[in-house]
Amino acid sequence: MDLQELLGMASNFQEARVLLIAHDLGVFDAVGSGKGARRLAGYLGASPRGTRILLDCLVAVGLLRKRGSRYYNTGTAKAYLVSTSPHYMGPVLKLNGYMWERWSRLGEAVREGHLPKAEREFISDPVKNRNFILAMDLLGRDTAMKVARRLDLRGVRRVLDVGGGPGHYSMALVERSPRIEAVIVDLPLTLRVARELIERRGMGGKVRTREGDFFDPQCDLGEGYDLALASNILHIEDSAHNLDLLRRIYGALNPGGTVVVNEILVDATRARPKEAALFAINMLAATARGNVYTKAEISSWLREAGFMDIKTVRLDGRSTLLMGKRP
Numbered sequence: 310m311d312l313q314e315l316l317g318m319a320s321n322f323q324e325a326r327v328l329l330i331a332h333d334l335g336v337f338d339a340v341g342s343g344k345g346a347r348r349l350a351g352y353l354g355a356s357p358r359g360t361r362i363l364l365d366c367l368v369a370v371g372l373l374r375k376r377g378s379r380y381y382n383t384g385t386a387k388a389y390l391v392s393t394s395p396h397y398m399g400p401v402l403k404l405n406g407y408m409w410e411r412w413s414r415l416g417e418a419v420r421e422g423h424l425p426k427a428e429r430e431f432i433s434d435p436v437k438n439r440n441f442i443l444a445m446d447l448l449g450r451d452t453a454m455k456v457a458r459r460l461d462l463r464g465v466r467r468v469l470d471v472g473g474g475p476g477h478y479s480m481a482l483v484e485r486s487p488r489i490e491a492v493i494v495d496l497p498l499t500l501r502v503a504r505e506l507i508e509r510r511g512m513g514g515k516v517r518t519r520e521g522d523f524f525d526p527q528c529d530l531g532e533g534y535d536l537a538l539a540s541n542i543l544h545i546e547d548s549a550h551n552l553d554l555l556r557r558i559y560g561a562l563n564p565g566g567t568v569v570v571n572e573i574l575v576d577a578t579r580a581r582p583k584e585a586a587l588f589a590i591n592m593l594a595a596t597a598r599g600n601v602y603t604k605a606e607i608s609s610w611l612r613e614a615g616f617m618d619i620k621t622v623r624l625d626g627r628s629t630l631l632m633g634k635r636p
């Protein structure tokens with residue numbers, strides 16, 4: 310890395326902050342079909358000086374256009390940053406804003422090993438939880454469809470979706486194979502959002518919800534499932550909790566049933582790929598014991614839990630499936 314790259318790294322928070330603050334202030338909605346700075350300042354309830362400087366910077370980074378003294382949304386802003394757009398990414402930006410607050414306390418997390426006050430806020434604070442789950446839906450829909458396409462669903466009727474969040478994986482499976490009935494086990498606040506999304510897609514009869522803390526050894530996951538998904542949940546906890554959860558998933562499956570773990574994997578150096586190493590930082594700032602894991606670690610938990618024929622399918626840089634069969 311040369312000096313320019315190093316200095317770039319030291320300041321690359323700037324554009325992110327400009328985007329997140331502009332979205333929080335409601336700039337992209339307020340711009341509408343084009344407005345001047347003074348009028349926009351009035352709309353936003355912000356100072357004329359601050360608004361003008363922010364608007365010009367949004368032009369500089371490519372999110373607004375300026376013609377004369379009026380500002381307009383670019384195509385990208387119209388598609389993803391205006392709240393009435395069908396492709397609105399607001400919840401993802403909000404989630405990044407919450408992460409920003411935690412990442413600002415990273416020094417404390419490194420010193421203490423965790424950030425007690427930030428833990429569980431995405432699952433216990435109703436506003437943050439709703440945003441988190443809506444963001445999971447927006448970020449995960451494509452992967453959910455890829456997963457549904459990659460799995461062998463012959464003979465699969467009952468699916469357990471542990472920590473299914475917004476229900477996008479369950480719904481993708483039902484879409485691919487309408488015989489399937491899925492049960493999402495998750496926490497009450499999350500399930501409130503999930504039920505809304507499931508009803509909106511008319512899948513209430515096929516995707517049901519079951520409240521429970523799946524890391525609690527007493528949590529009843531149900532039984533008689535042909536397939537169990539554990540997608541993006543093992544990074545929340547440590548080896549002991551993950552092994553215990555996989556054992557209970559084993560118990561909930563029918564003989565011949567399959568468990569599918571979906572995770573972002575880190576390689577044996579634990580420093581590659583960069584996305585996984587950064588995701589581990591996110592878990593340090595958000596959980597008491599979470600982390601990213603290697604293929605060898607997850608495979609060994611699967612074997613220890615009793616699963617056989619462990620197979621790995623790499624979907625993309627952020628998602629690898631590890632599958633095992635209950636004999």
Ligand SMILES: C[S@@+](CC[C@H](N)C(=O)[O-])C[C@H]1O[C@@H](n2cnc3c(N)ncnc32)[C@H](O)[C@@H]1O
Pocket residue numbers: 432445449471472473474475478494495496499521522523524525539540541542545571
């Ligand atoms: C990162 S999201 C994963 C959502 C989805 N499975 C996916 O792959 O996109 C983690 C999910 O686990 C749920 N969760 C976290 N801790 C939990 C716990 N102890 N018991 C039940 N659900 C939990 C959250 O509510 C959230 O829906």
